[in-house]
Amino acid sequence: MSLAHNHPAYLAHHFSDMEQQKASAKLGMWIFLLTEILLFGGLFCAYAVFRSWNPQMFLNAHKHLNVILGTVNTAVLISSSLTMALAIRSLQVDKKRPAIIFLLLTLAFAATFLVIKYFEYAHKIHLGQLPGKFYTYTGIEGTNPHIFFSIYFAMTGLHGLHILVGMIVISWVLVNTVKDKYSSEYYTPVENAGLYWHLVDLIWIYLFPLLYLIG
Amino acid sequence: MSEDQASFLNYPRGIKSWLFTLDHKRIGLMYLIAIMFFFFVGGVLAMLIRLELFSPGKTIMEAHTYNQMFTLHGAIMIFLFIIPVIPAALGNFVLPLMLGAKDVAFPRLNLLSFYIYIFGALFALYSIITGAVDTGWTFYTPYSTESTTSVISMTFGVFILGFSSILTGLNFIVTIHKLRAPGLTWFNQPLFIWGLYATAIIQVLATPVLSITLVLLILEKAFGIGIFDPAMGGDPVLYQHFFWFYSHPAVYIMILPGMGIISETITVFSRKKIFGYKAIAFSSLAIAFVSFLVWGHHMFTSGQSEIAAMIFSFLTFLVGIPSGIKIFNWLATLYRGQISFEAPMLYTLSFLFLFTIGGLTGIFLGTLALDVHLHDTYFVVAHFHYVMMGGTVMAFLAGLHYWWPKIFGRLYNETLAKIAALFIFVGFNATFFVQFILGSRGMPRRYYNYLDQFQPLHAFSSVGSWIMAVGFLIMGFYLISSLFNGKRAGKNPWGALGLEWTISSPPPHDNFAVTPQVSHGPYDYDKIAVERD
Numbered sequence: 002m003s004l005a006h007n008h009p010a011y012l013a014h015h016f017s018d019m020e021q022q023k024a025s026a027k028l029g030m031w032i033f034l035l036t037e038i039l040l041f042g043g044l045f046c047a048y049a050v051f052r053s054w055n056p057q058m059f060l061n062a063h064k065h066l067n068v069i070l071g072t073v074n075t076a077v078l079i080s081s082s083l084t085m086a087l088a089i090r091s092l093q094v095d096k097k098r099p100a101i102i103f104l105l106l107t108l109a110f111a112a113t114f115l116v117i118k119y120f121e122y123a124h125k126i127h128l129g130q131l132p133g134k135f136y137t138y139t140g141i142e143g144t145n146p147h148i149f150f151s152i153y154f155a156m157t158g159l160h161g162l163h164i165l166v167g168m169i170v171i172s173w174v175l176v177n178t179v180k181d182k183y184s185s186e187y188y189t190p191v192e193n194a195g196l197y198w199h200l201v202d203l204i205w206i207y208l209f210p211l212l213y214l215i216g
Numbered sequence: 217m218s219e220d221q222a223s224f225l226n227y228p229r230g231i232k233s234w235l236f237t238l239d240h241k242r243i244g245l246m247y248l249i250a251i252m253f254f255f256f257v258g259g260v261l262a263m264l265i266r267l268e269l270f271s272p273g274k275t276i277m278e279a280h281t282y283n284q285m286f287t288l289h290g291a292i293m294i295f296l297f298i299i300p301v302i303p304a305a306l307g308n309f310v311l312p313l314m315l316g317a318k319d320v321a322f323p324r325l326n327l328l329s330f331y332i333y334i335f336g337a338l339f340a341l342y343s344i345i346t347g348a349v350d351t352g353w354t355f356y357t358p359y360s361t362e363s364t365t366s367v368i369s370m371t372f373g374v375f376i377l378g379f380s381s382i383l384t385g386l387n388f389i390v391t392i393h394k395l396r397a398p399g400l401t402w403f404n405q406p407l408f409i410w411g412l413y414a415t416a417i418i419q420v421l422a423t424p425v426l427s428i429t430l431v432l433l434i435l436e437k438a439f440g441i442g443i444f445d446p447a448m449g450g451d452p453v454l455y456q457h458f459f460w461f462y463s464h465p466a467v468y469i470m471i472l473p474g475m476g477i478i479s480e481t482i483t484v485f486s487r488k489k490i491f492g493y494k495a496i497a498f499s500s501l502a503i504a505f506v507s508f509l510v511w512g513h514h515m516f517t518s519g520q521s522e523i524a525a526m527i528f529s530f531l532t533f534l535v536g537i538p539s540g541i542k543i544f545n546w547l548a549t550l551y552r553g554q555i556s557f558e559a560p561m562l563y564t565l566s567f568l569f570l571f572t573i574g575g576l577t578g579i580f581l582g583t584l585a586l587d588v589h590l591h592d593t594y595f596v597v598a599h600f601h602y603v604m605m606g607g608t609v610m611a612f613l614a615g616l617h618y619w620w621p622k623i624f625g626r627l628y629n630e631t632l633a634k635i636a637a638l639f640i641f642v643g644f645n646a647t648f649f650v651q652f653i654l655g656s657r658g659m660p661r662r663y664y665n666y667l668d669q670f671q672p673l674h675a676f677s678s679v680g681s682w683i684m685a686v687g688f689l690i691m692g693f694y695l696i697s698s699l700f701n702g703k704r705a706g707k708n709p710w711g712a713l714g715l716e717w718t719i720s721s722p723p724p725h726d727n728f729a730v731t732p733q734v735s736h737g738p739y740d741y742d743k744i745a746v747e748r749d
Contacts, residue, residue: 015318015395017731025321025394032386036424043428043458047443050454133448134440145449151441155432 011187023189030193034200037163041204044156048211051148058143062150063215065130065141067121071213074117075205081110082202085171085195092188097178100191104175107198111168118161125150156208163201170194223625223722238323241723243330244308245623250334251305254296259688261289266647266681269674272666279664283350284365286662290353291370295377296337298608299466302473303419304333304384306615307412309623311388313716313723314406316397316732321390329383332376339373342366352662354459355430357444357452361437368434375430378423381469385419388412397715399734406714406738407496411476414500418465418472418507426462429455456518460511468507470604471571472500474611475542478567481614482546483739484712485561486553490739492545499538506534516587525584532582539575543568558710559633563614566641570606574599577652592662595655601648613640613691620695621709625722626702632694639687646680706749713746714738 009019016022052059088103129137132154136147174191177183183191224241234242265285268275277285308326312319320326343349343366351360351367360367392413396405433455435441442448444455483490490496512520512528520528546568555561577599581587590596621627650673655661659670666674708717715732716723736744 013323015321015323021394025390028393029322029325029386029390032389032420036382036386036420039421039424040428043425043432046458047432047454050451051443132435132439132441145442148442148449151435151439151443155435155441159431 026189030196048152055144061143062141062146066213068213074114075209077110077114078202078205081107085198089195092183095185167198167201222724224725225722227725240308240312240320243326248305251301258292261285266678270678282664284348287349295374298470316715317395320387322387329380333380336373336376343370357455361445371430378427381419382423385416388416397732404737407479408476410497410500411473414504415472418469418504422462422465429458456515460514464511465507470608474608477611477615481560481564481618484710486550486555487741488553489742491548495541496545499541502538517591529584560614560618562637563610567610574602574606593655594651594659597661598648598651621705622721625705626698627705628698629694636687636690643680643684647677650677708749711746711748
């Protein structure tokens with residue numbers, strides 16, 4: 002089908018032109034990102050409340066997080082944001098092959114993040130540094146150290162879930178890129194996937210210092 | 217018949233064309249059917265509660281069953297009925313028509329949000345089968361973390377329902393911004409659109425907070441994470457803050473679209489231009505804004521700081537200003553209008569009367585000192601039923617009767633409709649007005665048993681609920697029978713302005729053959745003579 006056609010295949014019937022469709026998709030995505038921030042906002046709020054009540058416990062407990070792995074993961078996620086942005090750029094200038102490579106790289110970074118997170122979790126589970134009533138570790142001074150790990154697992158767990166969803170979305174746009182569905186004329190889904198991915202990255206940028214670097 | 221075949225009800229045909237439809241009209245209709253089912257279930261529960269309360273002690277059920285009944289009544293009516301009913305059912309149907317659009321901005325997301333609603337509702341039903349929740353619809357900790365009833369599946373159901381609400385809100389905001397017919401400016405769009413817009417903003421901003429609160433509650437129950445459970449070092453008051461940060465704005469998710477409907481019906485049935493268009497439009501946004509700043513008035517006696525309670529009390533009074541602006545504008549609209557009393561108008565007038573009582577008693581409850589006496593009494597029960605049922609449900613019924621001929625292309629029996637409206641109005645007041653008295657005399661809400669001195673008023677209230685039930689049964693009868701032998705409706709049976717009345721009833725699959733051009737205001741009844749058709 003010719004892209005120069007008045008009503009291209011990717012223009013849904015209820016929009017009058019591409020401009021309207023693209024603006025709608027973008028506005029929708031930004032509103033969705035807003036809801037994501039509010040979703041995490043509840044956890045950030047819980048973090049603030051419990052840290053203000055037990056500052057010393059938070060300080061003691063945070064030393065048991067692995068700063069090196071956390072730093073590596075931060076670098077990994079920032080890199081993945083870069084490759085995601087480059088993938089969009091490649092589609093904007095109609096370079097399909099680099100776009101595919103950048104999307105694959107983004108997926109690889111995301112997977113690396115989850116693998117590192119898995120090792121961090123495994124170590125904590127092994128030590129009994131678990132949330133709430135499953136907390137059996139005894140080496141942390143202060144009131145209710147299990148709450149620190151509740152918050153740690155809730156925040157990083159929800160974030161990890163978002164990474165997983167992001168990987169599914171990126172895989173989907175990757176398949177569509179391979180199938181030639183996107184071009185410089187139409188790449189909104191990739192752009193929206195990118196927006197989502199940057200937000201997931203951004204949330205980690207806040208999680209990392211608040212959990213790992215409070216000393 | 218040729219016109220009929222082109223209607224959205226008949227084209228395309230087949231059950232699959234309904235289940236996978238992307239048509240906003242069909243999705244709205246499917247929502248309407250599902251939501252009315254839950255309204256019926258919640259209503260039956262209400263009748264059973266009132267029957268139990270007819271006399272002190274055991275009347276028909278045990279205390280534990282009673283606790284489950286009022287919890288389910290609250291949870292079903294709030295999360296499955298009143299939050300989605302106007303936006304998701306009527307709004308879905310009418311919004312694109314009012315905008316002169318072919319559909320909402322994201323039709324697939326719209327269908328998804330319907331199935332998310334069904335999925336969440338199934339979880340709620342599952343929790344009823346596996347030991348219905350007895351915590352009250354608010355799921356307060358620490359009782360909810362200790363209760364052995366199925367709190368997890370119920371709250372998970374509500375969590376899922378939240379996404380349905382978020383997606384509808386998101387869809388509507390984008391639709392209202394981007395899919396406007398040429399000539400339809402922000403200030404000549406129908407006020408129902410302003411109502412839906414303000415609602416959508418709250419849905420999008422508040423619901424995610426409820427989602428995360430319920431996730432934390434589920435984690436608390438499953439892992440004892442110690443955020444809300446005092447036994448694990450958590451704070452139950454924090455739960456209440458989180459919960460009401462959503463659930464107070466949610467009250468305005470319920471009322472704002474209803475107020476939008478009132479602006480439509482009151483102009484049509486008094487043949488007058490709305491008084492103070494911009495004041496009504498901006499007061500919707502003002503209510504949405506203030507709604508985020510008043511959640512603490514649910515917690516005056518929960519142990520929040522006194523200074524916080526005073527500030528929340530003051531901020532709560534602010535809600536009265538935009539609400540009052542609306543009421544006075546509607547009254548001014550009626551002034552010297554050619555008022556006619558068809559069923560939608562009867563419900564509209566009921567709304568004005570009942571919502572005013574509900575709103576003013578809200579000021580009593582927002583007053584810090586008075587609330588210490590009245591909190592958790594039947595005064596509160598009466599207040600929120602006057603706002604939710606006297607306000608939102610009356611507005612919904614006004615809208616349902618107003619757009620019924622448009623949705624189904626059939627007219628219902630007007631005489632029966634008037635009789636039903638009378639029964640509902642009288643029954644409603646008989647049921648709930650006495651509850652103000654009960655509450656002010658100290659009858660606590662949610663109690664299974666009560667002192668003998670309250671018996672006459674409780675009995676009066678229960679009898680009121682039967683009168684109301686008769687009204688709803690009559691309504692069910694004439695609405696359903698209108699589908700089979702109602703007179704066919706023309707394009708515009710009320711002689712209303714508004715784009716939805718310029719197309720056939722029921723509307724064709726594609727809404728508008730040609731994108732309409734809007735050249736007049738939504739309520740220019742003084743300039744344009746519209747014929748009933």
